[in-house]
Amino acid sequence: MNKIIPLLDGIRKDVIHGDKEMQDRFCNDHHPALIAELLEQLSPEEVYSILQNMPIEYSAHVMGLLEPATQEEVAEILDDAELADLINNMYSDERVDFIKLLSEDRVARVLRKVAQKERDDIIRLSGHEEGTAGAIMTSEYVSLKQELTVREALDKVRLEAPDKETIYYVFVVDEERKLVGFVSLRDLIMAPSYLRVKEIMKHELAFAYAHDPQEDVARKLSQYDLIAIPIVNANDTLIGIVTFDDVLDVAEEEATSDFHQMGAAGAVTTSLREASIWLIYQKRLPWLMVLILVNVLSGAGIAFYEDTIHAVVALVFFLPLLIGSGGNAGSQSATLMVRALATGDVEMRDWLRLFIREITVALCIGVTMGIAVSMIGIFRGGPDVAVVVAVTMVGVVMMGSLIGMSLPFILTRLKLDPATASAPLVTSLADIAGVLLYFTIATWYFGIVGII
């Protein structure tokens, strides 16, 4: 963070008070992401005056990298012509996200000032549903016909490079713009210039449909280590690409969303640091209320065994320990499964095999823990309590584990997000099972030994 101050001084000197040449040099030397990060610290008015003094392509890129909240504030200050100018120069995927922040009538007014080509592009891209490949793709890619020679192809790449998000992968289409192959820039610059594109292109390639979920696109790009993956519509026509940097963002968002769900905390999609009290309240309350209902059932279970508790109050002493252990074992199993399903490590068809393994693992863990707590049982409640506690421990750990392990699969089968099997939900379900098991065993055992 100690580089912020000299950078701010640099901006003041070279950008705000500098001439065009100094401005250009400053922008050439500094990554837009760094400048965007810095501008987040300033007032919208300052951001505005800085953006105004930068080359438009550069300021459009910086604008695209600002936080949505900051983008909104700066957009307020810009007049329609300035806004249209920025929008003309933004990357197509960032532009679509940005426009969604503006009011409907502002968009209508501004789009009238945007170039026809860009306007069509915006309309085409913004039609895709959130969460799909289409919603994160960009239309700034280079496409080639297969009859071109390598020399012609390289000339086209050079010519179009300034407007493209990446030129390192070039996609080959036929007369109907159907995707037929791709060549990397590496292959192009290494190939003899008289060869034709079709002679050096790769025919088989990873691609995704515009309606595919973002996670699938991310997984495919990551599996094949691609810089960009082509996106086609239902007719196999090339309509965009998704680049690796968008996939990095998607992967992070997906992981965050699963993480939040696993903690039954809704999914806080904005910055947690900036989230309002009301937003967090809304995200957190629903699951807590649902879990109250589940926990009431545990209470009802206890109430049912009031006589047993009256007879052997020492049993209550072990209640948090036993139901806690069942819940903890369940959280572990659910956590492992949810993540493995999310990364694709485990699939639906693995269920039975993993279920059998889970029984074995849970039995081993349960027995180890049963032995451990039986010692405490002898010390705190005598040998009878020790037996009941140890046997219950084996049972609750197994039940908790099996609930935690199965729930994500059941949710997947029901076409729900497996991460809904949150740690708190699994814990609460394991609690009910634990209470019932504990007092059933206790009532039965103490009935036999004649205590109740």
Add this chain to the structure above:
Amino acid sequence: MNKIIPLLDGIRKDVIHGDKEMQDRFCNDHHPALIAELLEQLSPEEVYSILQNMPIEYSAHVMGLLEPATQEEVAEILDDAELADLINNMYSDERVDFIKLLSEDRVARVLRKVAQKERDDIIRLSGHEEGTAGAIMTSEYVSLKQELTVREALDKVRLEAPDKETIYYVFVVDEERKLVGFVSLRDLIMAPSYLRVKEIMKHELAFAYAHDPQEDVARKLSQYDLIAIPIVNANDTLIGIVTFDDVLDVAEEEATSDFHQMGAAGAVTTSLREASIWLIYQKRLPWLMVLILVNVLSGAGIAFYEDTIHAVVALVFFLPLLIGSGGNAGSQSATLMVRALATGDVEMRDWLRLFIREITVALCIGVTMGIAVSMIGIFRGGPDVAVVVAVTMVGVVMMGSLIGMSLPFILTRLKLDPATASAPLVTSLADIAGVLLYFTIATWYFGIVGII
């Protein structure tokens, strides 16, 4: 998965029984990652015979992409000369990971057959600690002197391209190999060929030290949308690069590890699908045992209030509900904080402000839930129990939330991983606090109203 069968047929026809030309064409048309995925389904002997019939650069790449377990099995079958040949041709970062799987004396034997240059590279790269930038970097990058012209630079890039992991970013070094700038291939092919590299290179650039944690490198690359980030040693000498595909893997591994820790399930770093019962047992048991100790304290808390329980057994009915709610609220807070700390959304210095916000959020949630459970309280235990339960609910939700929110910060301050503040740990700590609070309030209230 339905493409597996034709692909297998293709391998049998073109690779195993094909001539050299068919083999080359097959390999040119199929991404090594796809082949690696397919080979995972086959026996090590089949994998061996397929790899033998592919061009060595290609089979080395496929080998680098296989799962570690498969790599080990295949390595068993290869003789030392074949293994040395593969190692000579693998990507430098994959090679280092692969060699770590072999026994020490096999490595010693095989390295003697590996080319001097590759051997030095292996020794240099394998010296870096796991989890650092050095451990994932590759030495296959293109570096340039700043005095070269664009034409000379492009010739050098073309010449070296076949052996490099990426040629899209080229790094500029001075006479002592200190990093001074970078140019992208895009800039190179667009610049007039008579300019010198120093005239078009970017001076300011993101880089990382070899000893920096992988997460930091991943975050930097992601922030600046880089295809590769240069890695320097303590003297600022360029020693490697980390490419975006490695960062995608790091990001996934980090998220998985945090996820597992959050569920107190250790960190299962291999495939969960393939993990042995013994491995999972070992990973899961330690935290469950620690949590037993914590839960014993809750039990001790209950034992201390045995008289209160005897007097008003209805209190036990609400025990799972109240301590469960405290634990759930705590899990939510911990989950949100751990993830925000991991992604860099929240930093240490935000603590106080977030703590104050947490108090407000928890108070609002607590009051809402208190009102909800007071209804159940009236119904199940009368107005006195309702009052105690409602007041306790506000208290446990606040305590749980504050424990869950603070623990990740405390762990960070102690230089521990914030994700150690797992949902089960927070739940168990909130349980103790909940038990004490509940029975303290109950004993006090029922003492006043004269029930005990």
